[in-house]
Amino acid sequence: MKIGAIDIGTNSMRLLTTDLIDNKLTNRKKYVNTTRIGQGVDENGFITEEAMERNINALKEYHDKCLDYGCEKIYCMGTSALRDSKNRSEFIKRAKDEAGIDVNVVDGEIEAKLGFSGVTNGIDKEGDILVIDIGGGSTEFIFGNKEGIERNVSINIGALRLTEKYLSEGYSDSAFSDMREFINEQIKDIVSYLNEKEIECVCGIGGTITSLSAVNQNLEVYSMEKVHGSVITREEVQKMMDKFVSCSDEERKHINGLQPKRADIIAAGTEILICIMDNLSKKEVVVSEYDNLEGIAYSSIL
Secondary structure, eight states, X not given: OEEEEEEEOSSOEEEEEEEEETTEEEEEEEEEEOOOTTTTHHHHSSOOHHHHHHHHHHHHHHHHHHHHXXXXXXXXXXXXXXXXXXXXXXXXXXXXXXXXXXXXXOOHHHHHHHHHHHHHHHSOOOSOEEEEEEOSSOEEEEEEETTEEEEEXXXXXXXXHHIIIIITTOXXXXXXXXXXXXXXXXXXXXXXXXXXXXXXXXXEESHHHHHHHHHHTTOSSOOHHHHTTOEEEHXXXXXXXXXXXXXXXXXXXXXXXXXXXXXXXXXXXXXXHHHHHHHHTOOEEEEOSOOHHHHHHHHOOO
16 A cells, blocks of 8 residues: 655654555655744744745645655644644644645654654664654653553653754853753653663654764765664764854754754754763664654554
């Protein structure tokens, strides 16, 4: 069966087209569009008209790509920003009327299950694993193994959300200090729980972590194959963070492996990862290109 899976995230909208045959995904192709539906949602509680228009246009484009591919099913989920926005029903109606897409706004638990399903189907790891999904509006912690999820938590710390909250006026030491304190406070309960567990592998998904892998490998052209299964060490994450902070806004847009439209939020996303690794005393993270999009395709629960 040919399937299209769409994820409307706080910072970007992504599409996966693929064939599901005998519970295996083949001919995977992904598209990403930085649509920022969550821009300003934290401040005023509403999706702005500009963000609404950007995202409806992107949905129209993705709908056409799915038709061109011959998709028999198109699944679409909305996450953190749509969960939080007061006018999400307007967006859902417009998506159906104008783009022909049924948008399902999922809670953090469903989002976590989809991400975990994608990871466990794409990376062969035994024992207990922790999946970290750093998004634009939230970060998910999913702990479990191939038997299922033991615990998952969604926390409202994301790369776009924290950029707007702490870094909109620049990269000062005090801004990073305040942001770090906030992150550590938000994650302390789940960290306390996880530090009592035997975590065999920490696996990262989402745009922040895949971008860090691409930057770490100095990729001029993004490659799912090179990113998937790659390992980033804590030391490498710090070196990239130092580079992001030392660059001007314009210089950051030209770093190999980093999408220009992600350049303004990558530092906040990286800080989230640093805080998580430090609090869990983990020296490396495995990067997965199988994520909640593949989870949607495998489970088809939307």
